[in-house]
Amino acid sequence: MTKKVLMCGNEVLAESAIMAGCRFYAGYPITPQNEIPAYMSRRMPEVGGVFIQSESEISAINMVFGASLTGARAMTSSSSPGISLKQEGISYLAGCELPAVIVNVMRGGPGLGNIAPSQSDYFQATKGGGHGDYRQIVLAPASLQEIVDVTMLSFDLADRYRMPVMILGDGLLGQMMEPVILSQSALRPCSGQAERTPPSVKKDWILDGCKGRKPRLIRSLLLGNGELERFNERLQKKYDEIKNKEVRCEILHGEDSKIMLVAYGTVSRICRKVVKTLREQGKKVGLVRPVSLWPFPEKELKALAENVEAFLTVEMSCGQMVEDVRLGIECRKPVHFYGRSGGGVPTEEDIVKEIEKIM
Amino acid sequence: MDPIFLKPNSLKDASTHYCAGCGHGIVHRLIAEIVDELDIREKVIGIAPVGCAVLAYDYWNFDVTEAAHGRVPAVATGIKRSRPETIVFGYQGDGDLAAIGTAEIIHAANRGENITIIFINNSVYGMTGGQMAPTTMLKQKTSTTQSGREQKLHGFPLKVCELLSILPGVFYAERVSVHSPQNVLKTKKAIKKAFQNQVDEKGFSIIEVLSQCPTYTGLSSKESTKWVGEEMTKQYPLGVFKE
Numbered sequence: 260m261t262k263k264v265l266m267c268g269n270e271v272l273a274e275s276a277i278m279a280g281c282r283f284y285a286g287y288p289i290t291p292q293n294e295i296p297a298y299m300s301r302r303m304p305e306v307g308g309v310f311i312q313s314e315s316e317i318s319a320i321n322m323v324f325g326a327s328l329t330g331a332r333a334m335t336s337s338s339s340p341g342i343s344l345k346q347e348g349i350s351y352l353a354g355c356e357l358p359a360v361i362v363n364v365m366r367g368g369p370g371l372g373n374i375a376p377s378q379s380d381y382f383q384a385t386k387g388g389g390h391g392d393y394r395q396i397v398l399a400p401a402s403l404q405e406i407v408d409v410t411m412l413s414f415d416l417a418d419r420y421r422m423p424v425m426i427l428g429d430g431l432l433g434q435m436m437e438p439v440i441l442s443q444s445a446l447r448p449c450s451g452q453a454e455r456t457p458p459s460v461k462k463d464w465i466l467d468g469c470k471g472r473k474p475r476l477i478r479s480l481l482l483g484n485g486e487l488e489r490f491n492e493r494l495q496k497k498y499d500e501i502k503n504k505e506v507r508c509e510i511l512h513g514e515d516s517k518i519m520l521v522a523y524g525t526v527s528r529i530c531r532k533v534v535k536t537l538r539e540q541g542k543k544v545g546l547v548r549p550v551s552l553w554p555f556p557e558k559e560l561k562a563l564a565e566n567v568e569a570f571l572t573v574e575m576s577c578g579q580m581v582e583d584v585r586l587g588i589e590c591r592k593p594v595h596f597y598g599r600s601g602g603g604v605p606t607e608e609d610i611v612k613e614i615e616k617i618m
Numbered sequence: 619m620d621p622i623f624l625k626p627n628s629l630k631d632a633s634t635h636y637c638a639g640c641g642h643g644i645v646h647r648l649i650a651e652i653v654d655e656l657d658i659r660e661k662v663i664g665i666a667p668v669g670c671a672v673l674a675y676d677y678w679n680f681d682v683t684e685a686a687h688g689r690v691p692a693v694a695t696g697i698k699r700s701r702p703e704t705i706v707f708g709y710q711g712d713g714d715l716a717a718i719g720t721a722e723i724i725h726a727a728n729r730g731e732n733i734t735i736i737f738i739n740n741s742v743y744g745m746t747g748g749q750m751a752p753t754t755m756l757k758q759k760t761s762t763t764q765s766g767r768e769q770k771l772h773g774f775p776l777k778v779c780e781l782l783s784i785l786p787g788v789f790y791a792e793r794v795s796v797h798s799p800q801n802v803l804k805t806k807k808a809i810k811k812a813f814q815n816q817v818d819e820k821g822f823s824i825i826e827v828l829s830q831c832p833t834y835t836g837l838s839s840k841e842s843t844k845w846v847g848e849e850m851t852k853q854y855p856l857g858v859f860k861e
Binding site (some may be wrong): 282283285309311313321324325327328329331332347348353418464467468470471474475476480501606 | 672692
């Protein structure tokens with residue numbers, strides 16, 4: 260399919276998952292991501308896959324756990340309060356080294372919050388919302404076209420590293436419509452090494468009945484003396500490899516910017532416009548747009564900190580990613596923050612005002 | 619001379635971690651015998667719970683996965699729907715199935731998933747040190763009902779087979795017991811039928827097994843089997859609830 264189609268972000272994500280070979284979806288209704296289960300309920304039977312509307316988000320993530328351990332490419336989606344319920348399951352996926360894709364179309368919180376777009380689950384997504392020493396890869400698309408690339412990449416990364424991958428969107432991206440070409444283009448990592456792990460790659464660890472082989476076991480319970488520590492050290496090695504290979508970010512005007520905006524997802528689009536406007540006025544403003552939130556583009560930011568005078572992190576939250584920006588540049592330059600939360604969306608004027616305060 | 623009794627191929631050589639007199643080992647073995655007899659060892663996938671049977675995979679010689687506490691029926695659903703050609707069974711205790719996992723078991727049953735659930739009801743939490751289970755008998759002393767379970771404070775013992783048998787998605791529900799040799803044989807027959815149902819694609823089967831926990835009922839092995847046979851069966855009558 261190379262012709263342009265007009266779809267909402269949630270539907271683009273669902274169709275991209277099918278294109279990536281996802282053949283198992285389980286989910287529980289919650290706004291603003293309901294187009295995903297609705298689309299999957301129609302499409303999965305057409306491609307010979309499985310759709311289940313589960314009794315809870317907890318059940319959905321555990322169904323995904325079951326499907327994944329048989330080798331299926333499996334996905335669940337939800338929005339903020341529902342993602343909180345999935346944290347137990349995500350921790351078990353990490354502990355059992357099972358691939359899975361989890362979509363969070365973020366809405367305002369805490370608690371039931373509201374159904375407006377938000378970016379206030381950054382901490383939960385990137386710092387490990389569940390228990391234990393684990394990580395998940397977190398990818399944040401900024402356009403509907405990029406949802407195609409990010410979704411397909413998510414399944415590849417989940418399989419390659421045998422771990423959960425979260426796609427972190429928000430209500431705006433999920434609900435809005437844009438023309439999209441439903442084919443994948445390269446979403447190259449900063450390291451330059453782009454590997455593909457197509458769905459056809461044979462998995463030699465799955466449970467499918469022990470015909471002609473020794474029985475296999477999937478578990479995270481490691482009671483032997485030192486066993487869990489050794490396992491966690493091995494996980495950390497895997498995470499280090501991901502940090503080296505899988506950072507993805509876009510940098511606008513890295514060569515001469517004095518003020519560098521840092522923003523992801525929906526907010527990065529507003530910042531892009533701000534950069535364009537201010538550049539036309541001769542002001543040296545740029546943008547760093549992380550696509551991978553974990554691994555975070557620490558090296559890229561640190562390199563920019565040499566010449567940039569100050570950073571301004573803009574988020575639809577009360578200040579979450581800003582902490583990683585400060586850590587990333589090791590506090591070498593001032594890092595300012597501007598954010599709106601609870602459904603507030605920063606405007607270009609707001610951001611320009613903040614930049615003027617710093618300049 | 620032909621051997622008349624052998625270790626099932628579906629059992630591994632392993633020392634037991636269960637307490638003396640515990641019923642889990644009996645049921646583990648029955649499952650292994652049945653898997654051999656139905657010749658399904660190479661397509662069976664077992665799911666171990668959280669609780670005393672968390673290490674069930676140390677004994678079974680076929681594919682096994684763990685599941686988070688209470689989530690066995692959801693994991694079973696994911697496996698069976700993805701690979702309908704496999705034979706999927708979940709093994710759950712009373713805390714796992716009847717407390718933290720009530721939503722998962724009711725909905726898997728109500729969807730009529732073609733899976734087999736073996737539910738061990740020994741009236742108490744063993745792994746964590748003898749706390750009240752949803753199936754603890756009234757007046758039964760546990761570490762969290764030290765003066766005995768009182769209905770007013772702790773509610774009633776939960777009757778899982780009775781509860782599930784009203785759901786149209788349930789094909790087969792039977793309560794059995796392992797407190798005597800005769801009952802062990804009946805248990806084997808019931809579990810075998812629950813596996814056969816799945817092979818025949820008949821739908822959801824659950825076997826509730828009353829089992830003895832001498833350690834946390836504070837009884838000797840002999841007394842605890844007697845208690846299951848004489849006391850527990852009054853609260854939890856044996857028999858077929860749905861077929």
